[in-house]
Amino acid sequence: MMSYVAAFTGNIITFIAATSQSWTSPVLVKLEDAHKTPFDSPLSSEEASWISALLPFGAIFGPFIYGFLAELIGRKLTLLTCAVPFLFSYLLLAFAKVPWIYYVARFIAGTSLGGVFTVIPIYVGEIAEDSNRAPESPQYYVNKHRYEQAKTTLQKIRRGGDQVVENELSDMQVKVGEERGSFLDMFKQRGSVRAFFMAITLITFQQFSGASLEPELCSIIIGCTQFTASFLSPLIIERLGRKPLLLISLVGVIVSQVPLGAYAYLKEHHRDVSGISFLPIICLVGYIIAYNTGIGPIPWAMLGELFPANIRSIASSTVTAFCWFLSFLITKYFKSISNSIGMSASFLIFAGCCVVAVPYCYYYVIETKAKSLKEIQEILNGQNWKS
Known part of the structure; x- marks a missing residue:
């Protein structure tokens, strides 16, 4: 608890x-x-x-x-x-x-x-x-060789008795026995390279799903939907797992953006869309539900699970900086690009990125549900890669 x-x-x-x-x-x-x-x-x-x-x-x-x-x-x-x-x-x-x-x-x-x-x-x-x-992260205390404080923290947040705490503390001490990792250390082990590539690509697909755009249309409805949908992910992620939820989310984003692109195309070509004027808000609500239950939160959740302790901070910092670099480019230049190619083409490009993301997530992204950090590293380093 x-x-x-x-x-x-x-x-x-x-x-x-x-x-x-x-x-x-x-x-x-x-x-x-x-x-x-x-x-x-x-x-x-x-x-x-x-x-x-x-x-x-x-x-x-x-x-x-x-x-x-x-x-x-x-x-x-x-x-x-x-x-x-x-x-x-x-x-x-x-x-x-x-x-x-x-x-x-x-x-x-x-x-x-x-x-x-x-x-x-x-x-x-x-x-x-x-x-x-x-409480403070027990991993941080172990990194600083403050083992009693690490043990006290683990006792507060774990169930299962002293033996469970002692075993986990021992595992942490073994991991921290490795030399503190640098940026280049991310590329020295097979598992770390896989983790870095996986994190970077998930973040890229996340940003190019259209999430960085400003929700100016019906912002109150969209804001309420986004707030409500954000609670769905933690409720179902442990039932379905990260990978299935990612795939469902990506399909939902595609299904939401393709009709939105078609609607924008008709409007750009001065077709009568009065009979389907409700379509944009339905698509946007569907998009936000799909995004906030999968491709939005899951890459961030996995970021704390994929990397070994000695490079976790530098790897997370690098991936996060890359994410915000993409977000900056999209936010700054989206309007100019959409003015050149049309809003419909922009939506379809975002949908196309998600289409590419589906087979990538199916074949390459690993499932981390109910796995220890040690088990995740074993998978990334080549043992039971399809787990």
Whole structure:
């Protein structure tokens, strides 16, 4: 029970991170309105795109800052530290009268956003029971040779008695006996290379499923759906496993985006779509449910499970930075590209990426459900690869 409580309290910071991501959708509309903007003149399209894009741009740097802090001061203190830039960012936004202060505020918030998405998977992956996959992470204490504190933490979040705790603590000590890993160490072992490639590709498919776009249409309905759908994944992930849920989610995203692309195509060619005017909102709601129950959260959950202890922080930081780099590119340039090729083509490209992701996930992504971190490493290093 305590492992659930620890995971929940550690994830409270993600609510703050979520507000920073959803902030642009309602606020940019006002900033572009001459009667509502606090600026001397409404935002231009270019200025608006930078306000949106500087959040993921700042998040590119956050993983390396907070990944380092996670090893230096611990996972829990690092997550608490992430809240400070968010606070400073919102204070700047509250009193800003010129666009460049908004740029600074969004970049600052982005650094914390990248930190949250780096440290949370590590923390939850290290405290979760093998069957489930706020005290400090026991792995951090073992890394620092503070074994009594590691044992005390394990006793709080594990069931099964002292012997179970002793066995898990011994496994952690063996892993930490390895030399602290560097960036290049990710490419020295077969399992680490597989894990890195798997994490990078899952994140790429996640970003090119269309998730980085601003949900301006029917934002309240979509926001409520997104909030509700986010609870579905943890409820069903342990029943179905990561891999089946990924596949179901990807199929759901494809089924949602193809009709949306067709609708946009008809509208772009001035066809009468009044009889199916309900289709966009149905497709968007379906997309958000599909995304938030699989391809959205699962790559982040697996990020804390795939890598061995000696390279977990640097690997998570690198993958997370890559994710936010893709998010920055999509956020900054999507509108320009869609204006050139059409919104319908953009939706169909995102759907096509998900079509490619289905066989990739089926044949290459491993199932980590109910497996210990040790078992996952054995699979990645070539033993029982199809497990």
